[in-house]
Amino acid sequence: MLRDWSDIYLIGIAEIDRQHQGFFTAAHRLYEDILDRDGKSAVVEAMAFMREYAEQHFQTEEAFMRQHHYPSLQEHLRLHAGFFRRLDELENDLMIFGPSQALADRALDITQDWLIDHIADEDMLYSLHFRAGAVS
Template sequence: MLKEWSEVYRIGIPEIDEQHQGFFAAAHRLYEAIMDRTGPQTVAEVIAFMRDYAERHFATEEDFMRRHEYQGLREHLVEHSAFFRRLEELEEDLQMFGPSRGLADRALDITQDWLIDHIADEDMLYALHVKAEGREGRRPVAI
Protein backbone atom coordinates (compact mmCIF):
# COMPACT_ATOMS: atom_id res chain seq x y z
CA MET A 1 0.00 0.00 0.00
CA LEU A 2 1.32 3.43 -0.88
CA LYS A 3 2.11 5.53 2.14
CA GLU A 4 2.40 9.28 2.10
CA TRP A 5 5.28 11.20 3.63
CA SER A 6 4.53 12.00 7.24
CA GLU A 7 6.18 14.25 9.78
CA VAL A 8 6.85 11.15 11.90
CA TYR A 9 9.57 10.25 9.37
CA ARG A 10 11.38 13.56 9.94
CA ILE A 11 14.80 13.11 11.59
CA GLY A 12 15.47 16.82 12.09
CA ILE A 13 18.20 17.34 9.47
CA PRO A 14 16.51 19.52 6.83
CA GLU A 15 18.55 18.49 3.78
CA ILE A 16 18.15 14.81 4.52
CA ASP A 17 14.47 15.13 5.43
CA GLU A 18 13.88 16.82 2.06
CA GLN A 19 15.67 14.01 0.29
CA HIS A 20 13.63 11.41 2.17
CA GLN A 21 10.48 13.12 0.91
CA GLY A 22 11.86 12.91 -2.62
CA PHE A 23 12.63 9.24 -2.05
CA PHE A 24 8.98 8.66 -1.12
CA ALA A 25 7.91 10.40 -4.34
CA ALA A 26 10.28 8.22 -6.38
CA ALA A 27 8.88 5.08 -4.72
CA HIS A 28 5.36 6.20 -5.65
CA ARG A 29 6.43 6.88 -9.21
CA LEU A 30 7.94 3.39 -9.48
CA TYR A 31 4.85 1.70 -8.07
CA GLU A 32 2.55 3.63 -10.38
CA ALA A 33 4.68 2.89 -13.46
CA ILE A 34 4.45 -0.82 -12.71
CA MET A 35 0.73 -0.75 -11.95
CA ASP A 36 -0.03 1.27 -15.08
CA ARG A 37 1.71 -1.49 -17.05
CA THR A 38 3.40 1.12 -19.14
CA GLY A 39 5.90 -1.49 -20.26
CA PRO A 40 9.23 -2.81 -19.06
CA GLN A 41 11.17 0.05 -20.69
CA THR A 42 9.30 2.77 -18.76
CA VAL A 43 9.58 0.82 -15.49
CA ALA A 44 13.31 0.28 -16.15
CA GLU A 45 13.70 4.04 -16.58
CA VAL A 46 11.95 4.69 -13.27
CA ILE A 47 14.16 2.08 -11.56
CA ALA A 48 17.22 3.84 -13.04
CA PHE A 49 15.91 7.15 -11.67
CA MET A 50 15.45 5.49 -8.26
CA ARG A 51 19.02 4.17 -8.35
CA ASP A 52 20.41 7.61 -9.26
CA TYR A 53 18.33 9.29 -6.57
CA ALA A 54 19.46 6.73 -3.98
CA GLU A 55 23.10 7.20 -4.95
CA ARG A 56 22.87 10.98 -4.46
CA HIS A 57 20.91 10.64 -1.22
CA PHE A 58 23.20 8.00 0.24
CA ALA A 59 26.26 10.09 -0.68
CA THR A 60 24.73 13.02 1.22
CA GLU A 61 24.05 10.85 4.27
CA GLU A 62 27.48 9.24 4.20
CA ASP A 63 29.23 12.59 3.89
CA PHE A 64 27.15 13.92 6.77
CA MET A 65 28.07 10.92 8.95
CA ARG A 66 31.77 11.27 8.12
CA ARG A 67 31.74 14.99 8.98
CA HIS A 68 30.17 14.19 12.34
CA GLU A 69 32.38 11.17 13.01
CA TYR A 70 29.42 8.83 13.38
CA GLN A 71 30.64 5.51 14.73
CA GLY A 72 27.92 3.50 12.98
CA LEU A 73 28.99 4.57 9.48
CA ARG A 74 30.32 1.16 8.44
CA GLU A 75 27.05 -0.59 9.34
CA HIS A 76 25.11 2.14 7.57
CA LEU A 77 27.16 1.58 4.40
CA VAL A 78 26.21 -2.10 4.52
CA GLU A 79 22.53 -1.10 4.63
CA HIS A 80 22.97 1.14 1.61
CA SER A 81 24.71 -1.63 -0.35
CA ALA A 82 21.90 -4.04 0.51
CA PHE A 83 19.37 -1.59 -0.90
CA PHE A 84 21.15 -1.55 -4.26
CA ARG A 85 21.30 -5.36 -4.36
CA ARG A 86 17.54 -5.52 -3.80
CA LEU A 87 16.97 -2.93 -6.51
CA GLU A 88 19.05 -5.07 -8.92
CA GLU A 89 16.90 -8.09 -8.07
CA LEU A 90 13.82 -6.03 -8.88
CA GLU A 91 15.30 -5.13 -12.27
CA GLU A 92 16.02 -8.79 -12.99
CA ASP A 93 12.45 -9.75 -12.11
CA LEU A 94 11.14 -6.98 -14.35
CA GLN A 95 13.16 -8.30 -17.28
CA MET A 96 12.11 -11.90 -16.65
CA PHE A 97 8.43 -11.45 -15.81
CA GLY A 98 7.44 -7.93 -16.86
CA PRO A 99 5.29 -5.47 -14.89
CA SER A 100 2.79 -7.11 -12.53
CA ARG A 101 0.97 -6.54 -9.26
CA GLY A 102 3.49 -8.79 -7.52
CA LEU A 103 6.37 -6.76 -8.90
CA ALA A 104 4.67 -3.53 -7.80
CA ASP A 105 4.26 -4.89 -4.27
CA ARG A 106 7.91 -5.97 -4.19
CA ALA A 107 8.93 -2.53 -5.46
CA LEU A 108 7.11 -0.92 -2.54
CA ASP A 109 8.76 -3.32 -0.11
CA ILE A 110 12.19 -2.63 -1.58
CA THR A 111 11.79 1.14 -1.78
CA GLN A 112 9.12 2.67 0.42
CA ASP A 113 8.93 0.11 3.23
CA TRP A 114 12.71 -0.25 3.34
CA LEU A 115 13.04 3.54 3.50
CA ILE A 116 10.56 3.84 6.37
CA ASP A 117 12.38 1.16 8.38
CA HIS A 118 15.75 2.64 7.49
CA ILE A 119 14.74 6.12 8.61
CA ALA A 120 13.25 4.86 11.87
CA ASP A 121 16.07 2.47 12.74
CA GLU A 122 19.28 3.70 11.14
CA ASP A 123 18.93 7.35 10.17
CA MET A 124 17.46 8.30 13.52
CA LEU A 125 20.60 6.94 15.21
CA TYR A 126 22.95 9.31 13.42
CA ALA A 127 20.49 12.19 13.90
CA LEU A 128 20.56 11.51 17.64
CA HIS A 129 24.36 11.33 17.52
CA VAL A 130 24.50 14.80 15.92
CA LYS A 131 22.04 16.21 18.44
CA ALA A 132 24.17 14.82 21.27
CA GLU A 133 27.24 16.45 19.71
CA GLY A 134 25.50 19.81 19.78
CA ARG A 135 24.54 19.45 23.45
CA GLU A 136 28.07 18.48 24.41
CA GLY A 137 29.43 21.56 22.69
CA ARG A 138 31.98 19.69 20.60
CA ARG A 139 30.46 20.67 17.29
CA PRO A 140 27.35 22.80 17.21
CA VAL A 141 24.89 21.67 14.57
CA ALA A 142 21.67 23.33 13.55
CA ILE A 143 19.03 20.67 13.09
Protein backbone atom coordinates in the same frame (compact mmCIF):
# COMPACT_ATOMS: atom_id res chain seq x y z
CA MET B 1 -0.12 -0.10 0.81
CA LEU B 2 1.38 3.16 -0.37
CA ARG B 3 2.15 5.49 2.47
CA ASP B 4 2.36 9.23 2.10
CA TRP B 5 5.09 11.34 3.59
CA SER B 6 4.41 12.43 7.14
CA ASP B 7 6.33 14.66 9.51
CA ILE B 8 6.73 11.64 11.79
CA TYR B 9 9.56 10.63 9.43
CA LEU B 10 11.53 13.84 10.05
CA ILE B 11 14.96 13.23 11.58
CA GLY B 12 15.80 16.89 12.10
CA ILE B 13 18.48 17.34 9.41
CA ALA B 14 16.91 19.58 6.77
CA GLU B 15 18.72 18.37 3.62
CA ILE B 16 18.27 14.71 4.48
CA ASP B 17 14.63 15.22 5.45
CA ARG B 18 14.04 16.91 2.09
CA GLN B 19 15.65 13.96 0.31
CA HIS B 20 13.59 11.46 2.32
CA GLN B 21 10.45 13.24 1.12
CA GLY B 22 11.71 12.95 -2.44
CA PHE B 23 12.40 9.26 -1.90
CA PHE B 24 8.75 8.74 -0.94
CA THR B 25 7.71 10.47 -4.15
CA ALA B 26 10.08 8.28 -6.18
CA ALA B 27 8.73 5.12 -4.51
CA HIS B 28 5.18 6.16 -5.43
CA ARG B 29 6.23 6.81 -9.02
CA LEU B 30 7.93 3.43 -9.35
CA TYR B 31 4.95 1.57 -7.89
CA GLU B 32 2.46 3.39 -10.12
CA ASP B 33 4.56 2.93 -13.26
CA ILE B 34 4.77 -0.80 -12.65
CA LEU B 35 1.02 -1.04 -12.06
CA ASP B 36 0.23 1.03 -15.15
CA ARG B 37 2.25 -1.45 -17.21
CA ASP B 38 2.63 0.98 -20.09
CA GLY B 39 5.56 -1.10 -21.15
CA LYS B 40 8.94 -1.89 -19.72
CA SER B 41 10.40 1.44 -20.78
CA ALA B 42 8.36 3.48 -18.26
CA VAL B 43 9.21 1.05 -15.48
CA VAL B 44 12.87 0.90 -16.46
CA GLU B 45 12.94 4.70 -16.42
CA ALA B 46 11.30 4.81 -12.98
CA MET B 47 13.74 2.21 -11.63
CA ALA B 48 16.69 4.13 -13.04
CA PHE B 49 15.38 7.26 -11.36
CA MET B 50 15.02 5.37 -8.06
CA ARG B 51 18.58 4.07 -8.31
CA GLU B 52 19.97 7.51 -9.13
CA TYR B 53 17.98 9.09 -6.32
CA ALA B 54 19.16 6.46 -3.84
CA GLU B 55 22.79 6.92 -4.90
CA GLN B 56 22.56 10.68 -4.44
CA HIS B 57 20.75 10.37 -1.12
CA PHE B 58 23.08 7.74 0.29
CA GLN B 59 26.11 9.82 -0.72
CA THR B 60 24.65 12.78 1.18
CA GLU B 61 23.96 10.66 4.26
CA GLU B 62 27.37 9.00 4.18
CA ALA B 63 29.20 12.32 3.80
CA PHE B 64 27.22 13.71 6.72
CA MET B 65 28.07 10.67 8.87
CA ARG B 66 31.77 10.93 8.00
CA GLN B 67 31.80 14.64 8.75
CA HIS B 68 30.27 14.02 12.17
CA HIS B 69 32.33 10.90 12.94
CA TYR B 70 29.35 8.59 13.24
CA PRO B 71 30.64 5.45 14.99
CA SER B 72 28.26 3.05 13.17
CA LEU B 73 29.15 4.27 9.69
CA GLN B 74 30.37 0.88 8.41
CA GLU B 75 27.14 -0.84 9.45
CA HIS B 76 25.12 1.90 7.79
CA LEU B 77 27.16 1.46 4.58
CA ARG B 78 26.30 -2.26 4.62
CA LEU B 79 22.60 -1.39 4.89
CA HIS B 80 22.87 0.90 1.88
CA ALA B 81 24.66 -1.82 -0.10
CA GLY B 82 21.87 -4.24 0.85
CA PHE B 83 19.30 -1.85 -0.56
CA PHE B 84 21.13 -1.78 -3.89
CA ARG B 85 21.35 -5.60 -3.97
CA ARG B 86 17.57 -5.81 -3.55
CA LEU B 87 17.09 -3.16 -6.24
CA ASP B 88 19.38 -5.18 -8.56
CA GLU B 89 17.20 -8.26 -8.02
CA LEU B 90 14.08 -6.26 -8.78
CA GLU B 91 15.59 -4.88 -12.00
CA ASN B 92 16.66 -8.37 -13.03
CA ASP B 93 13.15 -9.74 -12.48
CA LEU B 94 11.69 -6.84 -14.46
CA MET B 95 13.92 -7.70 -17.42
CA ILE B 96 13.04 -11.41 -17.22
CA PHE B 97 9.33 -11.34 -16.32
CA GLY B 98 8.13 -7.82 -17.14
CA PRO B 99 5.88 -5.55 -15.08
CA SER B 100 3.32 -7.23 -12.83
CA GLN B 101 1.37 -6.75 -9.62
CA ALA B 102 3.86 -9.01 -7.83
CA LEU B 103 6.75 -6.89 -9.07
CA ALA B 104 4.94 -3.72 -7.99
CA ASP B 105 4.42 -5.17 -4.52
CA ARG B 106 8.10 -6.09 -4.27
CA ALA B 107 9.08 -2.62 -5.47
CA LEU B 108 6.94 -1.14 -2.74
CA ASP B 109 8.57 -3.36 -0.14
CA ILE B 110 12.07 -2.70 -1.38
CA THR B 111 11.68 1.04 -1.64
CA GLN B 112 9.04 2.52 0.59
CA ASP B 113 8.85 -0.03 3.39
CA TRP B 114 12.64 -0.29 3.55
CA LEU B 115 12.89 3.48 3.58
CA ILE B 116 10.39 3.87 6.41
CA ASP B 117 12.15 1.26 8.54
CA HIS B 118 15.54 2.74 7.66
CA ILE B 119 14.48 6.29 8.58
CA ALA B 120 12.76 5.25 11.80
CA ASP B 121 15.62 3.08 12.98
CA GLU B 122 19.00 3.73 11.39
CA ASP B 123 18.73 7.34 10.24
CA MET B 124 17.30 8.41 13.57
CA LEU B 125 20.40 6.95 15.27
CA TYR B 126 22.85 9.14 13.36
CA SER B 127 20.54 12.11 13.84
CA LEU B 128 20.64 11.55 17.60
CA HIS B 129 24.45 11.20 17.41
CA PHE B 130 24.68 14.47 15.49
CA ARG B 131 22.36 16.33 17.87
CA ALA B 132 24.20 15.01 20.92
CA GLY B 133 27.49 16.26 19.45
CA ALA B 134 25.96 19.61 18.52
CA VAL B 135 24.78 20.10 22.11
CA SER B 136 28.14 19.17 23.66
